Amino acid sequence: MFEMLKARFFQGYRTGKFPPAAPNLPDHFCGRPQVEAHADIEAARALCPTHAWCEKAGAPAIDTGKCIFCGKCAACGVTFTREYRMAAMTREKLFADASPYTPEEQLDRGIRKMCGHSLKIRQVSAGGCAACELDFNVLNTLAWDMGRFGIQAVASPRHADAILVTGPVSRNMLLALKKTYEAMPKPCWVIASGACAVSGGIYAESPDVAGPVDKILPVDLYVPGCPPHPAVLLEALLRFIGRM
Amino acid sequence: MMDFLMLDNGAACAVNAIPCVEMAEFRAALIDGVTKQNCRVSAFCALDINSEKRLLAVLLDSALKKLKLLSSKVGTAYPALTCDAPAFHWFEREIWEEHKILPEGHRWLKPIRFSAPDAEIGVTDYFTLQGEAAHEVAVGPVHAGVIEPGHFRFQCMGEDVHFLEIELGYQCRGVEKLLSGGPDVKTLHLIETAAGDSSIAAALNYCAIAETMNHVEVPPRAVALRTLALELERIANHIGDLGALAGDVAFLPTSSFCGRIRGDFLNMTAKLCGNRFGRNFVIPGGVRFDLDDAGIAELQKKVLQGEKELFHALGLMFDAPSVLDRLENTGVVTAETAREIGMVGVAARASGVALDVRRDLNCDDFIPETVRGGDVLSRALVRKKELVHSLDVVKRLLAELPSGEVQTPCPATLTASTLGIHLVEAWRGELCHLVLTDENGKIRYVKIVDPSFHNWFGLAMALRGQQISDFPICNKSFNLSYCGHDL
Structure with missing residues (x-):
């Protein structure tokens, strides 16, 4: 046990300061x-x-x-x-033109009240390249630690407040996605994360694709990116539950 | 056999130069190559050449450091190769599913990804067991963790798993079909997202083919930066896998530390190009961004720091008897099995089979890292050893980055009626891309063979005689790609 304490000391406290500090984004980062x-x-x-x-x-x-x-x-x-801060609750808000941009605020008081301190997410991977899932998983590591905001990935849709769907929804995942959604107690929310889930992305025209997600389920939060940077996704989730 | 066309890695040949022999000769040459000459199957596919349907095989001969190509005309059926050389079994199922060409005598013919428009995924015949102690456990496609979808059926006798059947195809989104008709603005992005955790390796393959066809020489600095990115990809993924293994045996210190350290290495890739998975970095002719001296210094510092913390975190895990006890002798795949079913990469090397594209095709002085046990522990140890090697490569490249340009202009077109092929040792194992162009230089056909394609059956073999509770660590120790397989 003493060894483990020493190890803990050696590795240090490494959870990022975001939020409230600004996230550490790479030099070549492409934002909105x-x-x-x-x-x-x-x-x-x-x-x-x-x-x-x-x-x-x-x-x-x-x-x-x-x-x-x-x-x-x-x-x-x-x-x-x-x-x-690119995510939006309405699809049109994702259109970026020349005008100044302010992120969309969560106006639904119900969501703030029900999920503001606890959001349980069931992730469903549906035909993507796995990068979106990997960078959602990263929010669970101690570098990002989404648990400190009460956000947690859960195993069963029965325990979930929201499903976070990644991928363009392959035809072969259509039924499983619908069943997962139906298994969630209502009210529940749907998050489409990554270009594929939001619009089909690079796979939009494939005959093997049944999506995007909002063709199948009512989407409450759209998160752009290929894949969304962990900071983009964490900010999106926090804003969605009224914490940003 | 003199009939094979011998190619170097990354070479291209005119479509008409691909030798076409009678089926009996074709079969004999392939069976001889795989069972006697120590070749492995890098690709085996059906395609249209000069308006006739042909089977094309690409064998990798590590003794000659060559790719050996051979083709044969085929009708609606041919005698299966699988019965004589089991390494062909998954390929033959794929060809049957996609082209309706029947490999006669194949003993386990069923779809591998349910890609036909009328296919109903998961609805098929499964192996079943009968008897008092027999029972079946079905898992997926949606799993408990945040991972990709796949369906697993465990056929158990009492506590023991007699057989695990793995049903894939849920991630099938038609990558290869979308690629035909290119090259266009989408091509490289489709290539990069076939398996999102191996984007650099995949882009390297496609760009090498495009560069060969256009006779473009990549500047030395770009070659070095590409290798740097490839090794960073390998490092990040190996760290993630070791951390996840620690997590699955509930050894939380290493699991937590590795989760964070993996992120640090992904951020180094992002330092190169802005994207943590290296998207849009490798382009035909070179790389998109140069790395300035300040960037080099920053990366050097971070690599040293990361290395120190990584081996400290791994030391905790590999020194803990409770961890070793759980990993040792779990999920054993023997060298004989690994060779016979055609396993590649980390999983094969952990069974003592020394195969690695870096040595087998590219250079002489590379020594593959092998371990003999074939169990979960061996697969973890191979990764640990490769981390040492990759970190050395990264440090050396950063210290001695050649000067000069990072791009040579490369046309966005390809040569007409040409076949290009390139393999790279991605972090999981060998990744093969084969590109065939039509008479207008458009892509007629792309074949992607992900290392996972070779290895999924290895996972099924690893589970034999184990318990269901061993599945998570066996699965993690392989960490195969669903999307790379399903395409």
């Missing part, structure tokens, strides 16, 4: 994009692997639910900011 006035939309459209360009109030915008943040359109007058 901003379409500049001089942007060459046609050139950017041709480079985009997921057809993420759309219109918002008549102006060109990037649907960050489709965007995989490859950053190629940065050469065409799109600025990838360091804004990591």
